[in-house]
Amino acid sequence: MAHTAPAWRPLEVRPDTAGVPATPDGLARFLREQDVAELLTRNKAVVFRDFATGADPASYDTAADLLLPSRLSYVHGNSPRTKVGRNVYTSTEYPAEFEISMHNEMSYSHTWPRRILFCCARPATTGGATPVVDGALWLASLDPEVRAAFAPGLRYTQNLHDGMGFGKSWQATFETEERDDVEAFLDGTGAQWRWLADGSLRIGRTAPATVEHPVTGTEVWFNQADQWHPAGVGEEAALLAEMLPEDELPQSVRFADGSPIPAEYITHVRETGLRLAVDVDWRPGDLLLVDNVAAAHGRRPYTGSRRVLVAMSD
Template sequence: MATHESDAALWAPLEITADDGGGAEALRSTLEEIGDGLGELLAREKAIVFRDFRVTADQLDPVLDRLLPNRLAYVHGDSPRTKVSGVGENVYTSTEYPPEYTIFMHNEMSYAHAWPARLAFFCEVEPGGGGATPVLDGALWLRSLDPEIREAFSCGVCYVQNLHDGLGFGKSWQDTFETDSREKVEEYLDGSGAEWEWKADGGIRVRSIRPATARHPVTGTEVWFNQADQWHPVGLGDETAAELATLLPEDELPQNTTFPDGSPIPAEYVRQIQEAGLTGAVDVDWRRGDLMLIDNVLVAHGRRPFTGSRRVLVAMSD
C-alpha cells in the first residue's frame, strides 16, 4: 500500500492508496497490517481515506467488521436515511436531502446523550459532479469562532424535537427510534436525561440540554461539538424557514434550538458557525469503491451539492 498526506496547509485526512489494482482482499490485507493499531492511527490522523481498492457493495460487510467493531443502529437519528439490506448489519444511506443542497458541518448525533465514536463512508455510486464529503478538524472549528460565540455557548445548547405519529413535517417518532413501542421510546429517553411528553395528536416532544463542546476521550482535545446551527430555523435557509413559519408556530417546529435558559440563539451566530465550518473544511471527492473512516468526535463532516447520481453509504460504531 502507498500512504500520503494531503499538501493542505492545515489538517487533512490520511490517504491510503491501493497497490496493484486493489480489491477487497487487498483492503482486508491492508487492514490486517494495521491490526490493533487502527484505533491509535485514527486518533492521530482523525480521518483515513482508502483509495482505489474498488470494493463493491457485496464485499462491504467484512470490511466494515474490521473498521467498526460494533455497528450501531441509527436510533434517535434526526436526518432522513434508509436502512440498506444485503450489505450487512446497520448500514444506511447518507442523508437523503435534495442534491442541490449543502449539508453543513456536523458531528453525527452530537445532540444526543451518546454518539458513535467512528463513522465509515462507502461510495457505491460516485457523483456525476460535485458531491464531495467535506471534513473538518473540530478543534480548528472551535478556534475559528468569535470569542463572543464561544462564550455564549459555554452554557450549552437546548434541542427541541417535535416528532409526529406518522403524518406531519420531519420524521416520525417511529422512524427516529426505529420502533413502534412507546415503552421502548420512553426507556431510551429516560436513560438519555431528556425531558419528554406525549402530545394529544400522538406525537412526542423531546427537550434535551447538551454541551456545545466535547473532549476526545483519548487525546483530550476540545472540539466544537453540537448541531445548534443545523436545528436552528436559520439552518434551513431563509426561504424554507419562512415557509415553515407560516405553517407552524415556533414551538411546533420539527426541531429547534435555543440556549438552555430558553433565550434565542441569534441568527448571526448560526451563520458564522456554518460559514466557519465550511471555510475550514477539506473536501474528500468520491470515486466508486472508496471508503473513509472518521473519528466522529475529532472530525465533523457535511456534503457538497452534486449533479447526477450519488450513493454513499454510512455505518457507525461505538
C-alpha cells in the first residue's frame, strides 16, 4: 500500500524563536511563561536547541524540573541503563552498531511515563539520531490485516535472572535487592509472576496494542511487540532465541490468546515505524521532550562515544 511522507515534525524551540537569551536561564524563563502540558500535547515532541543546557548538571536539573512534573525511577524497565543522577539515567547501553526500533517507553507495563526528556551530553561521531514517530500515523499506516490481528492485545513474558544469566536481573530491573519490594510492586500491577527454583523471576502480563491519548482521545500504536519478538531483535538475541525455549528467553511476546505472532507481522510493524520516523540529530546541550503516548522513539546506529541522558515523568 502507498504512503505519503509524514507531515508531522517535532517543534524546534531556539533562543531567537523564543525571544530569550541563549542560556539555561533564558530557557528557564521561556518555560516558566509556557503551559508546558499544552505545548507538548499540541506538538507531541519538542526540541530545545542552542540553550547550552548541558554545560553543567545544575542547568539540566533546572530545565528538567520545569519540564517534568515529577521524575520517575526506571523500575520495571527492560532497557540496560545506568543511573547517573536524581532519577536521571543513560538513555540506553544497547550496543552502538544496532538500531533501536520505535517504541513507547514501558508500554508493556501496567503504567508508563507520560513524558520523556532526553539531554545530549555528548553527540556521536557519526549517526546516533533519536528518531520519533507520530503514533497515530504509525497506526494508520499499518496493513489492516496486521491491525486486526493485534487488536485483542498482547501477552508479554519476562524472565529476570538472579544476578547471572541472559538479559537483566530482577535486582537491576526493580532497583532493589529485596524480594519483598519486588512482590509489593508486582502485586499492584495485574501481572502474573512467580519465583523459579534458580532464583529467577518470571512475569507475564497482558496489555493492549493500542491506547487512546488521555487528553486528545486519539488512538495510537502503543506496544513493544517488535522488541520482544525474535523477528524484531538483533542477531545475537535471535541466536539466543534458537538456543532457548521461548518461555526461558529474557523476554518474549505472543498475542493475548497465547497464539504466536507471525514474523512477517513484526517485520512490517518495525519497518513501518522506522520509515515514518523523523530523526532528531543531536548537538551538545540539546533537549528533546516527548509525549510518550502520542509519539514513539528509537535510536539510530552510531560511532563514537555518544552520551544521551534521559529522565521520565508521569
